[in-house]
Amino acid sequence: MIATLTDFGVTGPYTGQMHAAILQHSEQSRVVDLISDLPRFTPELSAYLIPRLTDPFPVATVFVCVVDPGVGGSRQPLMVEADGKWYVGPDNGLLALVVRRASQCRICSITWRPKVLSNSFHGRDLFAPVAAKIAADESVQGNSLTNTQIMGCGLADDLSKIIYIDGFGNLITGMRAAAVDETSVIVLKNQRINAGLIFSECPPGESFWYANSMGLIEIAVNRGSARDHFDARLGDPIKIIEDL
Amino acid sequence: MIATLTDFGVTGPYTGQMHAAILQHSEQSRVVDLISDLPRFTPELSAYLIPRLTDPFPVATVFVCVVDPGVGGSRQPLMVEADGKWYVGPDNGLLALVVRRASQCRICSITWRPKVLSNSFHGRDLFAPVAAKIAADESVQGNSLTNTQIMGCGLADDLSKIIYIDGFGNLITGMRAAAVDETSVIVLKNQRINAGLIFSECPPGESFWYANSMGLIEIAVNRGSARDHFDARLGDPIKIIEDL
Amino acid sequence: MIATLTDFGVTGPYTGQMHAAILQHSEQSRVVDLISDLPRFTPELSAYLIPRLTDPFPVATVFVCVVDPGVGGSRQPLMVEADGKWYVGPDNGLLALVVRRASQCRICSITWRPKVLSNSFHGRDLFAPVAAKIAADESVQGNSLTNTQIMGCGLADDLSKIIYIDGFGNLITGMRAAAVDETSVIVLKNQRINAGLIFSECPPGESFWYANSMGLIEIAVNRGSARDHFDARLGDPIKIIEDL
Missing domain, CATH: 3.40.50.10790 (S-adenosyl-l-methionine hydroxide adenosyltransferase, N-terminal)
Incomplete structure (x- = not known):
């Protein structure tokens, strides 16, 4: 193929x-x-x-x-x-x-x-x-x-930025989810985002982060657009705060 | 396939x-x-x-x-x-x-x-x-x-709403055309729309309804966008008036 | 195929x-x-x-x-x-x-x-x-x-208009590049555009024309949109000035 x-x-x-x-x-x-x-x-x-x-x-x-x-x-x-x-x-x-x-x-x-x-x-x-x-x-x-x-051989293992925005307005980051604790809080543009597991269990219009189907950390809004919600763009940085 | x-x-x-x-x-x-x-x-x-x-x-x-x-x-x-x-x-x-x-x-x-x-x-x-x-x-x-x-087992046989808007701005309804008389008038947002048979026979910019290639009632504007013409959205209701 | x-x-x-x-x-x-x-x-x-x-x-x-x-x-x-x-x-x-x-x-x-x-x-x-x-x-x-x-049998050999605008905002004309001297200047909306050979050799944001991968004259802006740069539309005419 x-x-x-x-x-x-x-x-x-x-x-x-x-x-x-x-x-x-x-x-x-x-x-x-x-x-x-x-x-x-x-x-x-x-x-x-x-x-x-x-x-x-x-x-x-x-x-x-x-x-x-x-x-x-x-x-x-x-x-x-x-x-x-x-x-x-x-x-x-x-x-x-x-x-x-x-x-x-x-x-x-x-x-x-x-x-x-x-x-x-x-x-x-x-x-x-x-x-x-x-x-x-x-x-x-x-x-x-x-x-x-080769070019880029010095790039970091993960990238704490938005690397792709899909047609639903979901914000995909360059952070592999396996490396991040599920209780962590993600900060995007000074707003704190908690983890959610399943789209349909989050109230419509509310934001959450989750391990997406590619294994990357993704910020989403149930039945809405996280891009619009956060006025986010490609390359915007995120911060991960381990919840102690 | x-x-x-x-x-x-x-x-x-x-x-x-x-x-x-x-x-x-x-x-x-x-x-x-x-x-x-x-x-x-x-x-x-x-x-x-x-x-x-x-x-x-x-x-x-x-x-x-x-x-x-x-x-x-x-x-x-x-x-x-x-x-x-x-x-x-x-x-x-x-x-x-x-x-x-x-x-x-x-x-x-x-x-x-x-x-x-x-x-x-x-x-x-x-x-x-x-x-x-x-x-x-x-x-x-x-x-x-x-x-x-199964879910939706109680849905009606046809749906008198706009169910899809295509890239040309044509408004596709959930009404099968076979069930509707060709002399009927369709009302969308208080505007009356007459039947037309063929795109190229309607004056450019004028709206008409017709049986589309899927057998559904569709509202179109020749060389124009019915979506823009009617400021229409998914789910907008239509009414069918049998012409007596 | x-x-x-x-x-x-x-x-x-x-x-x-x-x-x-x-x-x-x-x-x-x-x-x-x-x-x-x-x-x-x-x-x-x-x-x-x-x-x-x-x-x-x-x-x-x-x-x-x-x-x-x-x-x-x-x-x-x-x-x-x-x-x-x-x-x-x-x-x-x-x-x-x-x-x-x-x-x-x-x-x-x-x-x-x-x-x-x-x-x-x-x-x-x-x-x-x-x-x-x-x-x-x-x-x-x-x-x-x-x-x-057949219809269109009287159309000219080439068309000095924009015939297609691609997703990058590049302006493709109906002029075959082989017929045009590389030192020619192209005029679009009263602006003169010089030839360039390679995208990456033109300063970002600057316009140039070149023979595109289909052999047509194309107007482009490196890392930018020629459509936006020139506020250009399909059908806009171009002029080719042979540089003497």
């Missing part, structure tokens, strides 16, 4: 073009468009989302990850094998946490180039065909890199 | 995650993402849309229907076989009209549970794998229910 | 219904939803985008193209074979540039009709099944037409 994770947005032809580029290489591929609204221009936020999104997928899945503001410039294209799954994308920090959290990891800068390579859309021209090649067990030319040679 | 019908919205990873959960179970499945913007928090509106959306599909199609504000609480998961098609979703009224309109119908509450079940995303964790199992002719554990044991 | 190009928007069931109509005819079809936000009600703008979007696809691909404000009226449905690729859609100018630019081209008005044909959704009822038939090498009844018998 090949899955696409991009910041292309839901409109426009870009996801479809990438999808088609994969099918052109091997028409029997299964392609899932996993997410197309990763935060733009900020690969360091998506870096914390990608490992959680890809975690439930089976070994041998290939993920094409494209948040690529430096496209056409000097940034390298990467392919990463992490615990049996493959990741293809730009070397701009986007794959840094995938690498960090893998037990076993091989990293290559991709030296293969397609016959035609645009300056603005390596997702279609380079990353998609490389993903299709990997999925078809074909070799792809590259140069080995160590973990410390 | 498996089709998804949800209120997840077009952004975010949720539709893709459900899609992937199906492919993980049986990689040869055909999955169509039929609709991802069913009205939120109001399964009783979607209840009238779902039978019309699924009607043209062939026997043996499996529909995963997720509008699930009660996720993680006490509501039961359902599977329904209605005239040879399968429906999987929460017991909150969402499938009530599917059951009502079927000639032959079997209903079960699903007792099978996955190894890992989140509190907030049964679409991915429970409904998608159950749909994949049904599509693969595997048995799924459940308890039989009668028609009167 | 079958690809869909429509103005249905990203919400609603319409793309999914068309997708399903194709799979119902031949469940092994590969369907890519290439673009669902072609400009509405203006097939003459999409006419310049479609050949560039479909150019990279392999021979034998079938494109279902639906921008169809005249649906249900007297406009004919068309099928076009252009240099080995197939196009299905309404005869309203939408396919005019595909025909114009083909080396070899056969055009037919489609006379086949499905058993049930709605007045408002020929994409699902007629164009999708015809595309599935063509992809499955089945014959489709039709009447041959010459190039000059």
